Amino acid sequence: MFYNDLIAKQETENILKANYIVALEEKIPTRKTAHIKNAPLIYRYFAIPKPEKLKLSELDENEFTIKFVFNINSNIPGAYVFSSGKNMGVFKAVGYPEDVANFYKLESYKGYMWLAHGRFPTNTPGWWGGAHPFNLLNISVVHNGELSSYDTNRKYLEEFGYICTLQTDTEVAVYIFDLLLRKHGLPIELACKVVASPLWKQVDRMSPKEKILYTNLKIIYGRALLNGPFSMIIAYEDGFIAINDRIKLRPLTAAKKGNMIYVASEEAAIRQVCKNPESVWMPRGGEPVIAELIRENEKEMYSTKEVTA
Template sequence: MCGIVGLFLKNDSMRPRLGEMLTDMLITMTDRGPDSAGIAIYGEGDQLKITVQSDSPQTGFAGLDADLAAALDGPVTMRVIDTHAVLTLPDGTEAQARAFLLDRGLRVMGTGHSMEIFKEVGLPRDVARRFGLRAMSGSHGIGHTRMATESAVTTLGAHPFSTGTDQCLVHNGSLSNHNRMRRVLADKGFAPLTANDTEVAACYLSSRLAEGADLGQALEGTLQDLDGFFTFVVGTRTGFGVVRDPIACKPATMAETDDYVAFGSEYRALADLPGIEAARVWEPEPATVYFWER
């Protein structure tokens, strides 16, 4: 079933409240997905960051910043948040850093200059509390509560999925041609690493953006190349997008004011947003791309 939330702030004065608003939206969707939860926050930043996860953070993160700095021959800082760590490192070192981190047995959640991803198994309110999501600020973010139907309940199976720099995706639905698309994407150098069909969609988006498509064009491509029923909500460093398949059997609601654009699998996820009583509220049309960019 799953629940999706998203919030794109047009009013910069609201940025300190992004985490608070997204957390309330996410918790409201708990009964659509109690297995695991995740959130991507887009904040300020001009340095490359990699968010990693460890099941044993006390040992997994011990000395990690110093060891990585020595491997990269450059400055590395580390901020540990529960089972995740956000590493800041020199530009141009992502590939080398990824190889080092994977060799250490760590899981890469995402990379980017503004994006940080936090996701774990458990109820949304517990995941939000563990990572201190309420206190986070930023320009936009997306979140997901998962009810696993086609793959195991694991941290790596939780959403959002990030397969490109400052890019991530959450999904409600099921893809019927994901196995064929895995082969196509692998040939392009965007091979999914998990059994989750959502990662296939994320890899597809990354491949289109890498080929020069803008966010709107990449989302249009999902309607042509991905079969099944789906709602995708996507974040990039400067953008926020939504698309539903031509049948649009999965519920979706959007709201827009002068201050923000919001998405929720159900209206109740949006009901407590400031100014919602004056918002333009609508159900996204099937096979129609909506996106906003800064």
């Protein structure tokens, strides 16, 4: 949680503790960093919904939590839920990446998957809540580009109860993937073909079976199409998706070494963390790279695949 002041913190905690059993609450550990200024109050809570509240709501735990997130972000001035998943965490701020890492003491954390993005906002204000990643439940997104379809996407999402309050287009991408994957249960490959759907001239050249499938997807989910120049990484509990717009107006590069998968806008960024990858490739527009976590004998490793229409 980000809080601008103690009043926002108290109001949020009143709602939180009325609806959740809080096992642990604490200020997120940070260190003083010269170039990180005007930091909000930053707290985290480990909690589960109270059984009686969950039963009364007639929602599952995920929907219950989403309602809580939107309630706080929409109705409590100065409070913002920036991370709401399990076994994951979001760290975001206004500053250079190395300063943000130092501020949050990231060297003390371990994980099998990391997302990072240095965002330079153009059409929206730069503020702590607008920094990347954007998160809802276990889906987190980093995004380079501009979604010209934002208003269409936002109005479509509002029909399903999502509320956009965070002053940036990336927010709709998180909610669209939550809608497609969690609520509608689409396979990952088809969800990718919704947000970066084939052009009609490509559909016309498909086999009859594929033509029916992609025509229906475009008709049913037309307002979930992410239009405009973008490259994007979407992380979830079992892996991640890297995808760019269908005519590739933003760069996207992928690489592999051993059981590690890397994606970035440029190859140079990958080589900063992996000097000699075994393979490097640039996916075509609208073709996702999907890296899935495989658990074999409790050993974690990745497989990867590209998906074409």
